[in-house]
Amino acid sequence: MINIPEKTQVLVIGGGPGGATAATLLAREGFEVTLLEADRFPRYHIGESLLPSILQIVDLLGAREKLETHGFQRKNGAYLMWGRETWPLNFGELAGDHTYSFQVVRADFDQFLLEHARSQGVKVFDGVEVRSIEFDGERPVRAGWFVKPGNNGATGQQGSTGFEYLIDASGRNGVMANHYLRNRRYHKIFQNIAVWGYYTNTNRLPGSQQGDIAVGSIPSGWLWGIPLHDGTMSVGAVLHRDYIKSRRNVSLKNILLEAIDQSPLIKDLVAPGELISEVVSETDYSYASEKFCGPGFFLVGDAAAFLDPLLSSGVHLATFSAMLAAAGLNSFYQGEISETEMLNFYEESYRQAYLRFLVFLSAFYDVGRGRDSYFWEAQRLTQEDVNEHDLKLAFLKLVTGLKDLSDAQSDAHHFLFSEMSRRIDQNLNFRKDKEALASLDDDGRQEAEENARFFSSVEGLFALNEEDAVHGLYIATSPRLHLARASKAV
Numbered sequence: 001m002i003n004i005p006e007k008t009q010v011l012v013i014g015g016g017p018g019g020a021t022a023a024t025l026l027a028r029e030g031f032e033v034t035l036l037e038a039d040r041f042p043r044y045h046i047g048e049s050l051l052p053s054i055l056q057i058v059d060l061l062g063a064r065e066k067l068e069t070h071g072f073q074r075k076n077g078a079y080l081m082w083g084r085e086t087w088p089l090n091f092g093e094l095a096g097d098h099t100y101s102f103q104v105v106r107a108d109f110d111q112f113l114l115e116h117a118r119s120q121g122v123k124v125f126d127g128v129e130v131r132s133i134e135f136d137g138e139r140p141v142r143a144g145w146f147v148k149p150g151n152n153g154a155t156g157q158q159g160s161t162g163f164e165y166l167i168d169a170s171g172r173n174g175v176m177a178n179h180y181l182r183n184r185r186y187h188k189i190f191q192n193i194a195v196w197g198y199y200t201n202t203n204r205l206p207g208s209q210q211g212d213i214a215v216g217s218i219p220s221g222w223l224w225g226i227p228l229h230d231g232t233m234s235v236g237a238v239l240h241r242d243y244i245k246s247r248r249n250v251s252l253k254n255i256l257l258e259a260i261d262q263s264p265l266i267k268d269l270v271a272p273g274e275l276i277s278e279v280v281s282e283t284d285y286s287y288a289s290e291k292f293c294g295p296g297f298f299l300v301g302d303a304a305a306f307l308d309p310l311l312s313s314g315v316h317l318a319t320f321s322a323m324l325a326a327a328g329l330n331s332f333y334q335g336e337i338s339e340t341e342m343l344n345f346y347e348e349s350y351r352q353a354y355l356r357f358l359v360f361l362s363a364f365y366d367v368g369r370g371r372d373s374y375f376w377e378a379q380r381l382t383q384e385d386v387n388e389h390d391l392k393l394a395f396l397k398l399v400t401g402l403k404d405l406s407d408a409q410s411d412a413h414h415f416l417f418s419e420m421s422r423r424i425d426q427n428l429n430f431r432k433d434k435e436a437l438a439s440l441d442d443d444g445r446q447e448a449e450e451n452a453r454f455f456s457s458v459e460g461l462f463a464l465n466e467e468d469a470v471h472g473l474y475i476a477t478s479p480r481l482h483l484a485r486a487s488k489a490v
């Protein structure tokens, strides 16, 4: 028998980075938290390259030292061979002290976060699947669970747990969004399929870049090479659905090998190596739920939304949304804000963060690399796909000082992307060429600095300050994690 509580203050479904982060942050604030995870941990997961924001998160979790000493591969940046361009991106150029990140074997990393959650007082049960949710009106109030095979003689045990608040961090399975709300919408763009495997004895990027992610574009998509601390390299290709269809009779292994062959960067890395795993695939179509929260519940991480992995944004968005939910609940239970304020703040903050990556991603795909191929053509954002108003709002809110969007109303969508493309190019050029930056006049330098701030945030750091207030609220971490009121409406 497993003693899963019949009642808990907060129930978390899923023990990935999103669920473990939300649970830990809440337990550290004194909440009674129960977390149910369907798989037995450690379990395999794709998604190994982390953004520097993970340092801010583990600081909040009280796990920075544990992470630093765990032995994961340190990552100083990214190296992209994108069409004809080569871009070394160095997190060391960011301001502050979150200037690096890690490449992680996800089985180890997710286990590390879940064990930490346990150590902070979360009641963690793995091998326990949530199979049903009961509602009181719109409000989820109870979850039915089932103990999966292999669990200390408790296999088949069933029961249910009542809760005051639900955090659904069940990843792509999306217990709430897929089975109850039925509000997950797939973007027409980014209909890609990822194919990957693990190599040993590969080359590494040179010098201080040896821990960086390598990204190489090819006519049918792009590839990643992620060096891991166990001596292997995760090597994968993201290819458009139509391309995969056209290779119907080719094995996944050969599809991956053909893709590697077309990227000089990845081909060189794996040249001396040996493929030591099966080659597997997963559709990584991008999607978002119409609502990210409601009375009594939050959707966190992939349970709410997923984005093409080009920017390695998945774990960032999962842990960031977990932090937003935990801060909101903390202030709500302290009586500092109403439930409506908490939910509005979550909905808008998380959607902005998601849209920011979506806009950046779209522009990245649109920068004009290899447009002759239908892969790139297919990735271009169509106006019907994402609400133009949302995109414009995201862009306007995030790139300050953009004065002339109103002059381009007739074709705002195309203006948005050409403007983003221009700014990406400018930012990357100035990173490479500091002298050019120094020779700008005041206005030019101001724009370049605004751009640099924007791109820093896109690379994964998030600002926790009053200037970024949403509906007059912003995240404050001291003396405890909560939502603070901005002194004047921002």
Ligand SMILES: Cc1cc2nc3c(=O)[nH]c(=O)nc-3n(C[C@H](O)[C@H](O)[C@H](O)COP(=O)(O)OP(=O)(O)OC[C@H]3O[C@@H](n4cnc5c(N)ncnc54)[C@H](O)[C@@H]3O)c2cc1C
Pocket (backbone or CB within 6 Å): 013, 014, 015, 016, 017, 018, 019, 036, 037, 038, 039, 045, 046, 047, 048, 049, 050, 051, 128, 129, 130, 131, 169, 170, 171, 172, 173, 174, 175, 194, 282, 283, 284, 300, 301, 302, 303, 309, 312, 313, 314, 315, 316, 318
């Ligand atoms: C090809 C590919 C490459 C990627 N590369 C990167 C990358 O380099 N960097 C990056 O940051 N992200 C990457 N991602 C995305 C990243 O993997 C996810 O965004 C991230 O894992 C989301 O974390 P999460 O906690 O929301 O969900 P998950 O990590 O998926 O965790 C969800 C958990 O919920 C559990 N669960 C599901 N249903 C139930 C249920 N009914 N009851 C109980 N438990 C349940 C699951 O077993 C799972 O453990 C990639 C994704 C793909 C597809």
